[in-house]
Amino acid sequence: MNIKLQGIDLLGNLGLKSTQDRLNRQAERDNKIAFFEQQKENLKNMKADTIDEIARKLDLFHGYEDQIAAAKMEYNNSQMFHVFDEAQELAEKIAEAAEKNKPKTSEERREDMIEEATGVENDGMLDELMDNLTEAVEEVTEEMVEELQETSEEALSEEELEQAKLLKDEQFEKLEQEKDIPENYKPFDYRI
Known part of the structure; x- marks a missing residue:
């Protein structure tokens, strides 16, 4: 399930707590992916002369790929909840503004x-x-x-x-x- 928000930068400018949480989760995901990409690059320098070493290297490679996919899935799952949190915060701010602008008796x-x-x-x-x-x-x-x-x-x-x-x-x-x-x-x- 792909969820795409247009104008997400507009929400970032509102200073919502949920937006800050989203940015923190993105940074965490990017750090994990960068770490595992670096591990994959390190595998290129690793020498494998025997079939067991090649199999181990291949297992490590697939493990890193799985870790990258897991990091992306974790972010996507948390992003779904983030959209709901952000919508709720935005609705609360709109309700507060509407209450302030309500005509006085x-x-x-x-x-x-x-x-x-x-x-x-x-x-x-x-x-x-x-x-x-x-x-x-x-x-x-x-x-x-x-x-x-x-x-x-x-x-x-x-x-x-x-x-x-x-x-x-x-x-x-x-x-x-x-x-x-x-x-x-x-x-x-x-x-x-």
Whole structure:
């Protein structure tokens, strides 16, 4: 049974494991055949003067021919299984590619849009911007509180000063509570 594949080089370019196995089997077969061909060549240099020596030389020659034929048969048999393996691998790759190119449902498209909006796909760029914004707001708030405190101390009496300090402490507590929001919390704007 002869099996001939046209365009086998195209399959070799796909990087399939079965293709690499085929190339290894071909190299093994070629090495065996080359070895036995060399042994046959060595028989030419061997002297045979008697009928027994000639018979032995002839037996060796036929043995080498049989070994070459066996190597070729072994390769052909393994090649039949290789074709099936290669076809299966190629089918799996095609199925994977088809799965990737399958049209997305509306739910999947919506999830993709949410991921883009929250910055999950772009390495947290949105998170970094939010952190910078939070730091800037905290700095401005602290500066404003300090300025308010300085101006209020000048203008307020002691009683008013105590009330202002309590108010300031409450504001700081509110800021601290806002800081307690988990780091992985991401505000989500559902308007698209």
